Amino acid sequence: MIEVNEKIAIDHGLKKDEYKKICELLKRNPNLTELGIFSAMWNEHCSYKSSKKHLKKLNTKGKKVIQGPGENAGVIDIGDDDAIVFKIESHNHPSFIEPYQGAATGVGGILRDVFTMGARPIANLNSIHFGSPSNKKTKSLLRGVVQGIGGYGNCIGVPTIAGQTSFDESYNGNILVNAMTLGLVKKDKIFYSKAAGLNKPVIYVGSKTGRDGIHGASMASAKFDDKIEEKKPTVQVGDPFTEKLLLEACLELMRDDSIIAIQDMGAAGLTSSSVEMASKGKLGIELHLDKVPCREENMSPYEIMLSESQERMLIVLENGKEKKAKEIFDKWNLDFSVIGKTTNSKNIELYFDKNKVANIPIDLLSEEAPEYDRKWKKSKLPQKIKFTKKDFKNLKITDVLKKILASPNVCSKEWIWEQYDHTVMGDTIQKPGGDAGVVRVHGSEKAIAATVDSSASYCYAHPFSGGKQIVCETWRNLICVGAEPIAITNCLNFGNPEKPENMGEFVECVEGLNEASKYLNFPVVSGNVSFYNETKDKGIKPTPTIGGVGLIKNYKDMITMDLKETGNIIFVVGKTEGHLDQSIFAKEVLNEKKGPPPEINLFNEKNNGETVLKLIKDKLIRSAHDVSLGGIMTGIAKMCIKGKKGINFYKYKGLIDKFEFFFSEDQGRYIIEVKKENVDKVKKILDKNSNHYDLIGEVIEGNISINDEPTLSVDKLADYNKDWLNKYMVN
Amino acid sequence: MKSSVIIFPGSNCDRDMDVALKKFGFKNKMVWHNDNVIPKSDLVVLPGGFSYGDYLRCGSIAAKSNIINSVIEFANKGGLVIGICNGFQILIETGLVTGALLRNKYLKFICKNIFVKANKTHNKYFNKIKKDILELHIAHNDGNYFCSKDDLKSMQDNDQIAIRYCDSNGEISEKSNPNGSIQNIAGVFNEKKNILGMMPHPERVIDNCLSSNDGSYFFENLLSNMK
């Protein structure tokens, strides 16, 4: 075997100091297998060495939280002994290298995180971000990613109910693919990854191990450079069919109490799964690597430990349950092998052909892993831009609206979500295209709403405000379908933590999201950090993605955003101040990219949200939509398009300019549709709760009509909205 | 009425079908692909999904499973057999219905509501349904129905074309054809019309809170014919 030295350690992505620390801790030099194990466990992806310090501050507690961060996924209580397990995870680097397989295995990985805990997956979501549409690679990356997400989710039979897609040139060399899964489990049947008990058999199940993805975990944390070509062969291929079998087999085995601990083999495969189970149980673990089912010949212990072959699980079983467990995996035609046992050595001990090939104290891999307090730079709030009437002089509202509706970040994403099976399992009651996806809790009156959101330009302009904003937007999207927001998961996609600017973006976004999460009582229960999203020294815009989950007690109370009937009155709840900086209007129409993002007033945010939710529960609202990208006008236009209805705007009476009124992106606002006979009731409730509101128009047939501008046909707008992506992908 | 839904490795609409059949009054049993006999049934359903991951050709590997022989036997005796989506592909691969299901014309998976016009003559599946145009749901990659001219003619002559894609007004045209199927065919019968293979999923549209409720008519009609 190769003699390990500092250079080899550095090739494994370790820093000089880190290698030195390993030798000191071990009191000897590691051998190659051991070095591989250290490099995987001490890697950013597994150790969270740059982020840990800041993540500790997150608000993770709440009355409904059953399991916060630290397990395979978070768990929340939704009543009647039911719980929802959910998490979001990134698969950015692999998806850039091989979009189909990268995205597919991303979905596969997050599904495993959820069913490892005993939950049957009931919904998938995805948040995907690509470079500028004019970038050469964008189209094929988008196509590959969408087909990969669909290919995996559709095959395994879990509906993809919502998502988010954005384009920005900062992703030209680093696309983002974040996948989220929700699962349903009974509260007393949740499985954890903490091993317990001595001499318990350790079982390997699922697919065979090949040389795929060796060093995937280090790749996920390495910045891209010109050497990227060399790293290509490490891409894993997903097999959703096997995952479906693995899902059914695991759930079948979970019906009784044979399992003590279970952990999927994700990043760093057998290494991280075995170390984590042992570490949580404060135990040792002994593995016989020649018993690991291999797909290829002559695989070395090093390769077996670091392989990232997909669709595999590690289980600690009760003694005596092996036979029954094996029968289940045989039935599903999956590999099953007893590969080791738990021990009291507190070490991970590996054997191969009867030789001991590695022996490392588990603590050194987990607790002793490095933790950094990286330097970070505080950002300044940019100066507000002073727009004047002159800036809007030659603009027509109708032209602006058309342009915004057809812009890449606002246009309809139907081309994407029509390729995702969003109805399998028969419980989808709100499909993609609304504010949140909604599925019924099978066989009950309850329903679960879920959404993913992010806002890189706000975060880039001012990380702290952006971090707050995104949690609030998630909250609003849940409220808009009538769901009570319960908890969130987060996927923190950032540049290089070794650069103070990037690290600062991270720190401040996390602070912002934490502040909103606390104020709204909307705790973080799971998440994932993806650093080093940079190419040739250029990082992406900071992109924290928030996945939110909410509960609808009776699914019949769910509402949608499409306008329902002519004659109804449209309100905007929340104050319109005219904040245009960082808006899509400023960027797309005025070509102004500077300025601060809109401010968040958490008091108003909470107050407006709670009142709107109450109005929905009281059945006083026919449709609702939050005001987001593109402001009131864009929001209304989407409601018109979906409902095939129009609106007649009342003569505008406010103080601010009409462009500011229609296109500003002030936060904490909702558009609601109210029956005429309920208008007074609604006003009274809004007044009583001190919510600011404006009555802005009335639902009519087929057109958007604004006093002094030509009317626009909603059918035409629908085409503008839909055509951009269709045409882009066809040509 | 007794029904059986066969589960193949990779089936994923088996539960949905079970739920639908029970909702409309069938006593349903789930049958594992490795079993040799189907329990006593009035109806056998091959559900949707990705049996064997759709590897090789959709439905081709499931068509070699143990249980298929008893499905064929059951069908040959005149028993009612439905194949939905992947189930349709399996029926094609076993030769129980004619034709082939190729990759969708635009090479994309399509998940959406569509409209179909049903053939109501001489069959127990659509005969007494009052609505002329049904809003059902499709979710597939390979639903592009193809057969030879001769086969098409003989199927037409024998009323074997079960449902065709149309628009909300019943117009059957290229525009309302989601996947390139010849003659907008969405489903076919065998000669005796006891076997139905179709791409749309009636089991996903059986409640007003779902994307349509028209699947209910399908199940209600079927049940009324079996009593």
Next chain:
Amino acid sequence: MKIKVIVTPKNGVLDPQGKAIQQTLNSMNFIDVSEVRQGKYFEIETDLKDEKDAKKNVEDMCKKLLANLVIEDYKIL
């Protein structure tokens, strides 16, 4: 021994994948491409020692599984 097999869509059977590839190639400036047909290729590793036996066996596999003779032809290389 390794036996190689090619399965192709029969003449007259629509080949949506081939067609899409042709169009894409044309749009990528491979204008001289007038038709593309897509088929499948298999490499079958068998323990049989005699080539004739092995090929006969593979022919049987083609008929029973690898090709759908309604729409496809096969060829053992």
Next chain:
Amino acid sequence: MKIKVIVTPKNGVLDPQGKAIQQTLNSMNFIDVSEVRQGKYFEIETDLKDEKDAKKNVEDMCKKLLANLVIEDYKIL
């Protein structure tokens, strides 16, 4: 002129289809089959008259579209 191309998964890359086919063949009593790898096969009809040109052109197509070089190899027959 017709140029034929075979695209196969690279060595070591998982081939789920091939694996499923092998298992099915075994269960159909083709017990001597120890491995199956599945690839794609293309027949490209080109207007070019010179075989060398045509093959060079097809090689370019393989690199740009027909094969995904991250996980596949191609061979022009």
